[in-house]
Amino acid sequence: MSDRDPTPAEALCFEAGIKFGTLYHQFAGTPVSPASADSLATAMEDAIENQPHCRSVTVDVRHDELEAAVADGAAEYVELTGRFLEVEIVVDENEGLEVVTRMEMDGGYPLMTVETVRETSAGDASDR
Amino acid sequence: MSDRDPTPAEALCFEAGIKFGTLYHQFAGTPVSPASADSLATAMEDAIENQPHCRSVTVDVRHDELEAAVADGAAEYVELTGRFLEVEIVVDENEGLEVVTRMEMDGGYPLMTVETVRETSAGDASDR
Amino acid sequence: MSDRDPTPAEALCFEAGIKFGTLYHQFAGTPVSPASADSLATAMEDAIENQPHCRSVTVDVRHDELEAAVADGAAEYVELTGRFLEVEIVVDENEGLEVVTRMEMDGGYPLMTVETVRETSAGDASDR
Amino acid sequence: MSDRDPTPAEALCFEAGIKFGTLYHQFAGTPVSPASADSLATAMEDAIENQPHCRSVTVDVRHDELEAAVADGAAEYVELTGRFLEVEIVVDENEGLEVVTRMEMDGGYPLMTVETVRETSAGDASDR
Structure with a gap:
């Protein structure tokens, strides 16, 4: 077993999760x-x-899903939950590191995942 | 001690509180x-x-208060709390009853109060 | 149309709603x-x-409903919503006034209502 | 610039952040x-x-901080915020990976960090 500090990419994935x-x-x-x-x-x-x-x-609203839920429900509105949304969050770090994350419905559960870890060269990052 | 059902105005004040x-x-x-x-x-x-x-x-944002809090804080943003807002909510009932409620800071506490109970005549209410 | 201040019972129903x-x-x-x-x-x-x-x-948990929802769902847990709860809230005011409120499911919607407005005599209230 | 999938440790840090x-x-x-x-x-x-x-x-409550805030405030209670808590969250993955994360106050801001990434034997992790 080994214990270590997080890498910059791991720390940035933690930030994206937050x-x-x-x-x-x-x-x-x-x-x-x-x-x-x-x-x-x-x-x-x-x-x-x-x-x-x-x-x-x-944040993209899944309008079809939302309209169907309101039509099925007992009121003119519903409570927000993951099935009414698709979300992309991009976080970055100044040393040329970027993480793209996403939430989409997957088998009835709003699954949040890291889609891409993107490492840019120092040159690419310098103009940010 | 007497137990009774709420009046329409009491029920509507409950709704405003919700x-x-x-x-x-x-x-x-x-x-x-x-x-x-x-x-x-x-x-x-x-x-x-x-x-x-x-x-x-x-919902009115108290921008001066918000800017001061951000200037004092450790980050570029703060968490929303009552001191950054003034709110008026008006609820009504179809029999010509209306309740006006408000949240304002009062001695450091975001005080929510019923300001006015307004009873209109049946005629006033009929065009709603 | 008439505008007036709330009665103590109306103000207390507002508190219960909050x-x-x-x-x-x-x-x-x-x-x-x-x-x-x-x-x-x-x-x-x-x-x-x-x-x-x-x-x-x-706050009473409707365990049957919760267990059924977990059994139907994609995960070992669900998000809390009104269908898993029954709630009674009692508020009072020192002049011998008490309001009993309740949330129960009603046709698929978590309905919150004022059940009873209770006015006690001055004598009843004096020992509080 | 290179795009890649997250490593298991990066995906687990994302989970901890969530x-x-x-x-x-x-x-x-x-x-x-x-x-x-x-x-x-x-x-x-x-x-x-x-x-x-x-x-x-x-979740550890910082009782001294909480008592001081209530003593300073306009009510018998306050709203929960990060300064009243210290939190440790440990997440794991069944192939021998564990991430220890923590929230502590840092200069007036509730800072959340990855403290340790712990990999149990390389052999255990290699089949992912």
């Missing part, structure tokens, strides 16, 4: 309807982009 | 900066207006 | 399983009882 | 007092331990 947990659990449960979903998605993007290392957050 | 508790505790803790505060305020209004009996929600 | 909105939207979305539900229910009771005017909060 | 973001933003804003803090800490541990790959969650 953003996903924040986004999901800050906003899960919010009353949402087809008409209000887009302002909520914008606020989610803007809120999470405040966090350190967060280059971009893209 | 909206305030929802608004506050759904969004408290959200990362917020001077640049992201307005999209969050809009999303809060749109989300809570989905709830039953909710005629209007107005 | 507690319900807080309880629901603070904790909705929490990962919950049959094994972890009871500690969450206890924490919900203790947290909300901190709020002003809150005499008692009772 | 747990931290969940813990923080699910519970931030909860009304908390010295008397209610411990049941909340227990519920936080039990809730997050439901999530995949989560071996253990330890």
